[in-house]
Amino acid sequence: MAGERGVDDPVHDDDEPVEKAGLRNAWGRVNVAYDDMWAERTAHLTGRGLDLLAPEPDWDGLDIACGPGLTTAALAERLPSGRTLGVDFAEPMIERARERFSKPGIEFAVDDAERLSQPTGTFGAVTCSIGLMYCYDARSALQHMARVLSPGGRLMVMVWGRAPKVWWSPVIELIESRAEYFASVCPMMFFYGLPGVLGRMVAEAGLTVANDEAVDEFMVFPSVEKAVDAAILGGPLAGLYTNRLGPEQQHDVRRLLTEHISGLAHARDGELLLPAEARIVVAEKSALDG
Numbered sequence: 491m492a493g494e495r496g497v498d499d500p501v502h503d504d505d506e507p508v509e510k511a512g513l514r515n516a517w518g519r520v521n522v523a524y525d526d527m528w529a530e531r532t533a534h535l536t537g538r539g540l541d542l543l544a545p546e547p548d549w550d551g552l553d554i555a556c557g558p559g560l561t562t563a564a565l566a567e568r569l570p571s572g573r574t575l576g577v578d579f580a581e582p583m584i585e586r587a588r589e590r591f592s593k594p595g596i597e598f599a600v601d602d603a604e605r606l607s608q609p610t611g612t613f614g615a616v617t618c619s620i621g622l623m624y625c626y627d628a629r630s631a632l633q634h635m636a637r638v639l640s641p642g643g644r645l646m647v648m649v650w651g652r653a654p655k656v657w658w659s660p661v662i663e664l665i666e667s668r669a670e671y672f673a674s675v676c677p678m679m680f681f682y683g684l685p686g687v688l689g690r691m692v693a694e695a696g697l698t699v700a701n702d703e704a705v706d707e708f709m710v711f712p713s714v715e716k717a718v719d720a721a722i723l724g725g726p727l728a729g730l731y732t733n734r735l736g737p738e739q740q741h742d743v744r745r746l747l748t749e750h751i752s753g754l755a756h757a758r759d760g761e762l763l764l765p766a767e768a769r770i771v772v773a774e775k776s777a778l779d780g
């Protein structure tokens with residue numbers, strides 16, 4: 491293509507939709523911002539998922555859509571005699587994860603959940619924490635997760651819950667409608683968290699569901715302003731907000747989100763608790779399944 495490549499004009503494979511390459515670039519740009527604004531604040535949700543997963547200490551682990559690596563490191567702590575691999579499709583996320591968490595027993599690699607290149611029947615524990623919603627073909631991603639599990643191994647998938655119970659949910663519509671960018675970064679964001687949906691999809695991938703629960707939790711922020719920053723600048727909408735909205739539109743988004751968040755927040759010890767429902771499914775691969 492002639493001319494200069496713009497921020498929303500990403501490089502992509504011929505067999506990959508251009509929107510997906512855009513999403514990958516958008517995540518790559520916020521590797522540090524996401525790590526700073528979100529990773530620790532969702533660690534208690536992931537911890538609940540890992541408790542339910544209850545992996546054997548000598549299993550090998552695979553953490554898919556690992557982002558900056560905190561979940562991978564938490565999984566590795568539970569696999570002291572195994573090896574843990576974190577994979578993400580955005581290379582800058584993998585660079586960040588390597589900087590923060592590379593040590594003996596933990597590795598990171600670029601890989602796409604929907605076309606996972608890991609060998610079949612290899613990992614006792616497979617996790618995917620708040621990543622499945624971004625997959626263009628979530629069924630294919632779940633089939634790969636089931637494929638790479640070893641017989642008798644277990645999968646833990648966590649997705650966001652129902653939109654009204656997730657504090658930041660209006661931000662997608664607020665930014666995309668003003669950017670006149672109607673191809674949503676994530677059209678299925680709150681679909682898999684509806685009761686029954688994820689459990690059914692995991693079962694369709696050939697696994698036996700052991701747990702399927704909504705976790706009614708909170709995320710903690712020091713102020714509404716910091717929460718607004720996280721919602722806007724800590725995720726894949728940051729580029730659209732910064733590059734496609736004028737100052738008045740940006741101001742509107744901040745004002746409306748501030749109103750929304752202020753209406754939901756509970757104060758505790760000088761901090762704010764914001765509702766963050768997640769759906770966690772844990773499932774097992776049959777020991778006979780080779």
Ligand SMILES: C[S@@+](CC[C@H](N)C(=O)[O-])C[C@H]1O[C@@H](n2cnc3c(N)ncnc32)[C@H](O)[C@@H]1O
Pocket residue numbers: 514517518529532536554555556557558559560561577578579580583601602603604618619620621624625626
């Ligand atoms: C909300 S972050 C979650 C990061 C981490 N799992 C956590 O719990 O903090 C979503 C991550 O999914 C990754 N992602 C989205 N689609 C993906 C795909 N098809 N394959 C691999 N990673 C993907 C993004 O690059 C991003 O790092």
